[in-house]
Amino acid sequence: MTDIPIPDSVEHVLLDEATIRARIEVLAEKISRDYAGIRNEDFILVGVLKGSFIFLADLARRLTVPHRVDFIALSSYTDATDVPGAVRLIMDTRASIPGRHVLIVEDILDTGYTLSYLQRVFSARGPASLRTCVLLSKPERRKVEVPVDYLGFEIPDVWVVGYGLDFNDRFRTLPYIAALKRSAYEK
Ligand code: XMP
Numbered sequence: 001m002t003d004i005p006i007p008d009s010v011e012h013v014l015l016d017e018a019t020i021r022a023r024i025e026v027l028a029e030k031i032s033r034d035y036a037g038i039r040n041e042d043f044i045l046v047g048v049l050k051g052s053f054i055f056l057a058d059l060a061r062r063l064t065v066p067h068r069v070d071f072i073a074l075s076s077y078t079d080a081t082d083v084p085g086a087v088r089l090i091m092d093t094r095a096s097i098p099g100r101h102v103l104i105v106e107d108i109l110d111t112g113y114t115l116s117y118l119q120r121v122f123s124a125r126g127p128a129s130l131r132t133c134v135l136l137s138k139p140e141r142r143k144v145e146v147p148v149d150y151l152g153f154e155i156p157d158v159w160v161v162g163y164g165l166d167f168n169d170r171f172r173t174l175p176y177i178a179a180l181k182r183s184a185y186e187k
């Protein structure tokens with residue numbers, strides 16, 4: 001276990017390293033079983049930057065099926081004139097999608113807007129299949145229902161950081177997932 005001091009703004013550790021690791025092993029086994037026999041060039045893991053980078057790295061290294069790794073980056077619109085939850089693609093995959101099996105790897109499902117947007121974008125590109133793998137889900141926060149094929153953990157409605165997740169780009173590389181103190185993010 002890594003001995004890293006817990007920052008002051010952290011309320012408590014929600015999921016420690018061992019718990020995350022054990023769950024990822026289970027997810028990787030399921031995914032490896034479901035995609036058994038696939039060819040390397042046909043299976044693309046698409047990580048959503050930046051939040052998923054650690055999850056994707058750990059998950060991918062546990063897969064026993066060949067796969068490629070690619071990334072996309074999104075930005076949410078903050079303009080008040082835009083519809084709520086509108087997101088846009090600011091960096092696309094390098095791999096071409098038509099005919100390939102795509103697994104979107106996301107850090108956290110909150111309102112569901114991001115993942116449903118991604119499902120629309122990728123399904124329009126004619127993949128052989130499209131599935132989603134999400135580390136965390138806050139069911140209480142959902143505004144739109146999105147199918148998730150592989151889910152790590154359900155968590156309560158608290159802001160979490162660590163293991164790729166951040167608050168204003170801080171705490172991203174904590175080895176565990178922790179709830180932030182409300183005073184740190186609520187004014
Ligand atoms: P939606 O609402 O579209 O949002 O499902 C998903 C995105 O919101 C971010 N998000 C979080 N990021 N800690 C974070 O670091 C959290 O507790 C949290 N809740 C939502 C995240 O970028 C995710 O992709």
Ligand code: MG
Nearest residue numbers: 048049051107
């Ligand atoms: Mg994200």
